[in-house]
Every structure is written in C-alpha cells, then in structure tokens.
Amino acid sequence: MTNKIRIGIVGYGNLGRGVELALEQNEDFILEAIFTRRNPSNIDTDSYVVHIDEVLDYRNEIDVMILCGGSASDLPEQCPQIAANFNTVDSFDNHGKIPEYFNTIDRIAKESDTVSLFSIGWDPGLFSLNRLMAQCILPAGKTYTFWGKGVSQGHSDAIRRIDGVRDAIQYTIPLEEAIEDIRAGNNPDLQAEERHRRVCYVVPYDSKDMERIEEEIKSMPGYFLGYDTTVHFITQEELIDDHSNMFHGGFVIHTGRTAEEHNHRIEYGLTLDHNPQFTSSVLVAFARAAHRLSLEGQRGAFSIFDIPLAYLSPKSGDELRKTIL
Amino acid sequence: MTNKIRIGIVGYGNLGRGVELALEQNEDFILEAIFTRRNPSNIDTDSYVVHIDEVLDYRNEIDVMILCGGSASDLPEQCPQIAANFNTVDSFDNHGKIPEYFNTIDRIAKESDTVSLFSIGWDPGLFSLNRLMAQCILPAGKTYTFWGKGVSQGHSDAIRRIDGVRDAIQYTIPLEEAIEDIRAGNNPDLQAEERHRRVCYVVPYDSKDMERIEEEIKSMPGYFLGYDTTVHFITQEELIDDHSNMFHGGFVIHTGRTAEEHNHRIEYGLTLDHNPQFTSSVLVAFARAAHRLSLEGQRGAFSIFDIPLAYLSPKSGDELRKTIL
Numbered sequence: 001m002t003n004k005i006r007i008g009i010v011g012y013g014n015l016g017r018g019v020e021l022a023l024e025q026n027e028d029f030i031l032e033a034i035f036t037r038r039n040p041s042n043i044d045t046d047s048y049v050v051h052i053d054e055v056l057d058y059r060n061e062i063d064v065m066i067l068c069g070g071s072a073s074d075l076p077e078q079c080p081q082i083a084a085n086f087n088t089v090d091s092f093d094n095h096g097k098i099p100e101y102f103n104t105i106d107r108i109a110k111e112s113d114t115v116s117l118f119s120i121g122w123d124p125g126l127f128s129l130n131r132l133m134a135q136c137i138l139p140a141g142k143t144y145t146f147w148g149k150g151v152s153q154g155h156s157d158a159i160r161r162i163d164g165v166r167d168a169i170q171y172t173i174p175l176e177e178a179i180e181d182i183r184a185g186n187n188p189d190l191q192a193e194e195r196h197r198r199v200c201y202v203v204p205y206d207s208k209d210m211e212r213i214e215e216e217i218k219s220m221p222g223y224f225l226g227y228d229t230t231v232h233f234i235t236q237e238e239l240i241d242d243h244s245n246m247f248h249g250g251f252v253i254h255t256g257r258t259a260e261e262h263n264h265r266i267e268y269g270l271t272l273d274h275n276p277q278f279t280s281s282v283l284v285a286f287a288r289a290a291h292r293l294s295l296e297g298q299r300g301a302f303s304i305f306d307i308p309l310a311y312l313s314p315k316s317g318d319e320l321r322k323t324i325l
Numbered sequence: 326m327t328n329k330i331r332i333g334i335v336g337y338g339n340l341g342r343g344v345e346l347a348l349e350q351n352e353d354f355i356l357e358a359i360f361t362r363r364n365p366s367n368i369d370t371d372s373y374v375v376h377i378d379e380v381l382d383y384r385n386e387i388d389v390m391i392l393c394g395g396s397a398s399d400l401p402e403q404c405p406q407i408a409a410n411f412n413t414v415d416s417f418d419n420h421g422k423i424p425e426y427f428n429t430i431d432r433i434a435k436e437s438d439t440v441s442l443f444s445i446g447w448d449p450g451l452f453s454l455n456r457l458m459a460q461c462i463l464p465a466g467k468t469y470t471f472w473g474k475g476v477s478q479g480h481s482d483a484i485r486r487i488d489g490v491r492d493a494i495q496y497t498i499p500l501e502e503a504i505e506d507i508r509a510g511n512n513p514d515l516q517a518e519e520r521h522r523r524v525c526y527v528v529p530y531d532s533k534d535m536e537r538i539e540e541e542i543k544s545m546p547g548y549f550l551g552y553d554t555t556v557h558f559i560t561q562e563e564l565i566d567d568h569s570n571m572f573h574g575g576f577v578i579h580t581g582r583t584a585e586e587h588n589h590r591i592e593y594g595l596t597l598d599h600n601p602q603f604t605s606s607v608l609v610a611f612a613r614a615a616h617r618l619s620l621e622g623q624r625g626a627f628s629i630f631d632i633p634l635a636y637l638s639p640k641s642g643d644e645l646r647k648t649i650l
Binding site: 018024095099102124128130135136138140260267269270272273278281282304306308310312313317318320321322324 | 629637
C-alpha cells in the first residue's frame with residue numbers, strides 16, 4: 001500500500017513525456033502506467049506502458065489520469081471516455097470550444113462520480129487566472145495578452161497546407177512598441193495584429209514558387225492578413241538545425257485606474273525554455289488538486305477558476321500560512 | 326429590497342477611504358455604513374457614518390464588513406470582535422503573526438457561523454498566491470520577492486523613533502543587479518539586503534545631530550544594518566512637497582528547471598500609483614468571495630489560498646469560461 005497519488009498518463013508525445021519527467025520532481029506521486037494507442041513495445045521509456053484499449057482494467061489502480069493528447073481531435077474524443085471512469089486533468093486549449101467541451105465533460109463527470117480539471121496549462125490556465133483576478137481587482141481597466149516569442153503550431157500548420165510548401169515554422173513575436181504603450185498606461189485599443197508580428201521560416205519544394213508562397217501566406221485571412229509578416233525561405237536542414245527549439249512565453253498586462261486618476265499595472269509573464277515541459281508541470285501540480293477534490297467528494301468539471309490553489313501544494317494549510325503567505 | 330452585496334467599512338483612514346471609492350466602481354455592491362472610533366460628525370464623507378460602539382445594531386443590515394485598520398494593533402483587536410457577528414475581509418500583513426491570527430479568527434468565525442477572509446492584499450495576498458503557484462508548478466526552483474520602489478512605513482517609523490528626528494520617509498528600492506542575476510537563471514542565494522537598497526529622507530530638529538542620526542540609522546539591526554543605505558537630510562517642507570506620494574510595487578520572480586536542464590521563469594509584478602487604493606480594490610473584490618462563501622454555508626477563516634478565484638467575479642461560470650478562460 002502506498003499513500004502516493006497514483007497517476008496514469010494518456011498519450012506519450014511531448015506533453016506525456018514531460019509529465020513523466022515532472023512526476024519525478026514530486027515525491028508524492030507515483031506513475032502507474034502510460035496508456036498509448038501505439039504498440040506499447042514501441043514506446044521508448046522505462047515506465048510501464050499499456051495499450052489504451054486495456055484502460056478499464058486500471059480503474060482501481062489510478063487516482064488521476066493526465067490526458068496528454070492534442071486539443072484538435074484527441075481530447076474531445078478521449079476526455080469523455082476517460083472521465084467516465086477516472087478523474088482527469090487536461091490542457092484543452094481551443095478557446096472557442098471551451099463552453100461546449102465543459103458542458104460535455106461536466107455532465108459525464110457528474111454522472112460518473114469523477115472530477116475533471118480542464119484547460120489547465122498557461123493559456124488557457126495561468127494567463128486566464130491572471131486576466132480574471134486583474135479584471136476583478138481593477139474593473140476600470142483593460143487587459144492585454146501577448147504570446148511569444150514562440151512557435152505557433154496552428155500558424156505553422158496553416159503554412160504547411162499551402163501548395164508547394166514542404167515544411168514551415170512560424171514564430172509569434174510581441175511588438176515592443178505596443179508593450180511600451182500599454183505599460184505607459186495609455187490604454188490603447190489594440191487588436192492581436194497590432195500587438196504581435198509573425199516571422200515564418202518556410203522550406204519550399206521548388207524555389208520558383210517562393211514569390212507565390214509568400215504572397216499566399218501574407219494574404220491568409222484569420223492567420224496572417226493584417227499582421228506584419230516576414231517570410232524567410234530556408235532548407236529543410238536549416239529548419240531542423242535552427243528551428244527545432246520549443247521555447248515560448250508571453251504575458252498578461254492589465255492597467256487600471258482607482259479613484260483620483262491613480263493608475264496601476266499588474267503584469268504576469270512567462271519565459272519558457274520548453275513549452276510542453278512547462279505545461280506538463282502545470283498539469284502535474286493540478287493533478288494533486290484533482291485528487292484532493294475527488295477525496296472531498298466533489299464531482300464534475302473544474303477550470304482553474306474553480307479550485308482553491310492551496311490544493312496544488314502537498315503542504316498543509318498550517319505550513320502554507322507559515323512559510324508562503 | 327436589494328440584491329446588492331451590503332458592505333460596512335470599519336475604519337476610515339487611507340484604506341477605508343479607498344474601499345469607499347472602489348465600491349463605486351462595482352455596481353453589485355452597496356455601502357451601508359462606515360464605522361469609526363472617532364466622532365461620526367467629524368468624518369468628511371457623503372457616506373453614512375456610525376460610531377463603532379453601535380456596530381451590533383447593524384447585524385442584519387450588512388453582508389460583509391471590510392476591516393481597514395492597521396495590522397499592528399487595530400486588526401488583532403477588532404477582527405475577533407467583528408468576526409463574532411459579521412463576515413469580514415481584512416489585509417492583516419504582519420507575516421510573522423499570521424498563524425496566531427488565523428487560529429484566533431478561525432475559531433471565532435466557526436463558533437459564530439461567519440466567514441473571515443484574512444491577509445487579503447498584495448503581500449500577503451497576490452504575491453503569496455504567486456509564490457505558491459510557482460513553487461507547486463516548478464518545485465525544482467527558487468522564488469524571490471522584491472518590494473518597491475515604495476515607502477516602507479515600518480522603516481520610516483523606525484527612523485522617526487531616533488532621538489533628534491522630527492520626521493522621516495524611507496524608500497525600499499530593488500537592486501537592478503539582483504534582478505538581472507535572477508532573470509538570467511543563475512539561482513543566486515540572495516538575502517533581502519542583497520536584493521534591496523534603502524534611501525532615507527530625514528528632517529532633523531537640529532542640523533548638528535545629522536552625523537549621529539545617519540550613524541544610528543545605518544547601524545540599526547533588523548532594519549538597516551547590512552543594507553546599502555543612503556541618508557538625505559531635508560526640511561519638513563521638502564518632505565511634504567516631494568515625499569507625500571503613495572506609489573509602491575514589487576514583484577515575485579520564480580525560476581525553475583524542468584527535465585533536461587530546461588529553465589523557466591515566472592514573473593508577477595505590480596506597479597502601483599497609490600498603495601492603499603490598490604489594496605482597497607483587492608479587499609473589495611474579495612468581499613464578493615466572502616459573501617459567496619457565506620451563502621454557500623462555509624464557515625471559518627480563509628486566506629487567498631483557500632478560495633476559488635471565480636468567486637471574485639460578479640460573472641457566472643458560463644460567462645467566465647466564455648470570455649476570460
């Protein structure tokens with residue numbers, strides 16, 4: 001018998017691997033199994049790996065399942081299935097579909113007596129929490145979110161879908177002028193394209209297509225149109241050598257006014273060497289909260305807004321008040 | 326009948342006045358009364374003012390009392406009395422005495438069926454929450470808190486107690502080199518005196534005492550000894566004209582490592598034009614949470630660690646998920 005929190009990982013990509021590593025930094029957890037759709041014997045890890053089809057055999061062995069699939073197709077399919085039998089934590093990050101996702105998961109978790117923490121990461125997640133707090137504290141104010149410098153998978157994928165493109169990477173970069181304008185308390189009205197610029201590294205199949213590809217990128221509505229966009233053409237080798245990093249980051253800035261024209265600024269920033277490993281670390285801390293909510297008898301879907309944050313810590317309330325408060 | 330949250334303010338100094346003003350920015354609140362130890366007719370406000378001795382007459386008129394006294398003597402005396410009859414929110418900021426304060430208030434609130442939110446401000450408060458989250462997410466890391474640039478009342482008071490000092494103001498200022506060292510991910514071991522310097526503006530009664538006063542300031546253990554301390558002697562008029570501002574701020578920086586030597590930095594910063602008015606705005610947002618916890622039937626003392634932060638908002642869960650998450 002162990003008192004450790006027993007964890008299962010569903011999906012073994014960058015995020016799942018990150019969770020496996022983060023669990024080693026927290027001695028109150030034990031990794032019971034990694035669940036995969038692939039052939040378990042093909043997974044390169046020392047952890048115990050099981051095919052996802054056998055997941056129900058582990059109903060009594062696992063306290064919290066950390067779902068490490070993608071938001072586009074994996075999580076909307078997996079989370080309802082897993083949440084019907086296990087407590088879950090996921091980093092669902094499709095902002096527009098959060099209400100629908102919540103409704104499904106909340107219903108299933110309540111029917112199944114489980115706890116599901118969803119959209120747990122940095123945005124949505126930590127950034128959301130900072131937007132919420134800042135807006136509640138300084139309601140006469142304005143919140144700005146900046147992303148980057150870092151790779152946007154969505155924008156990189158959009159470029160890759162263009163005819164003649166072999167591979168591509170797109171960096172989202174905050175505009176320094178916009179940041180300074182906001183920090184100065186000017187409350188500017190800035191859309192996303194006025195706060196960020198986009199830099200693309202593209203590998204063409206044929207160099208004669210470069211002009212057309214650049215044109216197609218820059219005119220793509222919803223992705224690049226309206227943005228200050230730079231396109232560089234490089235070789236596949238250069239892409240692999242120089243653009244395989246996973247750094248990212250960003251910040252939330254809120255400026256607001258209390259009475260008598262006093263201005264205040266709240267700023268939350270992340271500078272991340274490895275985006276998925278950081279998100280994994282967030283997921284692991286919140287797995288502790290999922291377990292605790294479950295032990296309390298709570299049921300349903302919870303976002304970062306709905307959880308007392310003491311639940312992230314292995315320390316007692318007494319210890320937290322004494323050492324951190 | 327009103328559905329607004331009915332607020333009482335106890336104490337009408339900078340903080341109480343700030344709460345009065347912040348309530349005007351939030352339409353779901355109504356200020357029922359300000360309670361004071363002074364003669365109510367001497368209080369310069371359009372709000373309804375009552376002597377503190379009559380506070381029990383308002384037991385059924387007020388949902389949450391916002392306690393605006395000082396932490397040194399007012400709150401330890403007032404909070405137990407008020408919490409025995411009302412839900413409360415306060416900004417108790419004597420870090421060393423928090424455990425004792427919590428134990429008293431928690432017992433009284435539980436006996437009295439009330440909710441008491443304590444140590445709600447920016448430090449303790451928002452900074453504490455950021456220390457907690459960062460340490461739980463990146464346990465292989467280190468947290469640094471910086472205060473300033475801003476006036477430290479405790480240090481200003483300590484100077485004023487020196488023989489021959491008529492008045493004084495002390496600014497705490499973060500050391501840029503320390504910040505850069507931390508941001509670079511070097512995890513330096515830095516005590517408070519290695520992260521801040523102190524600048525004092527002192528009005529002497531007699532200029533012949535200046536040398537001795539400066540000597541006494543710089544050698545004061547627990548306050549200035551070990552710090553890079555600068556002392557300027559000025560006139561009372563200069564002190565009033567140039568040093569009556571109330572700006573403050575500071576930040577919490579956490580740097581931590583996930584696997585494979587990837588470094589990450591989490592930074593939370595505040596830049597405040599008016600320290601008490603900002604703290605007042607925090608208190609008001611948390612008064613909403615106190616009311617909601619009370620309606621839920623919760624009882625006892627709660628810190629910022631113990632409250633789902635959705636409770637700070639007048640918006641519904643659906644709205645929050647749709648617009649902020």
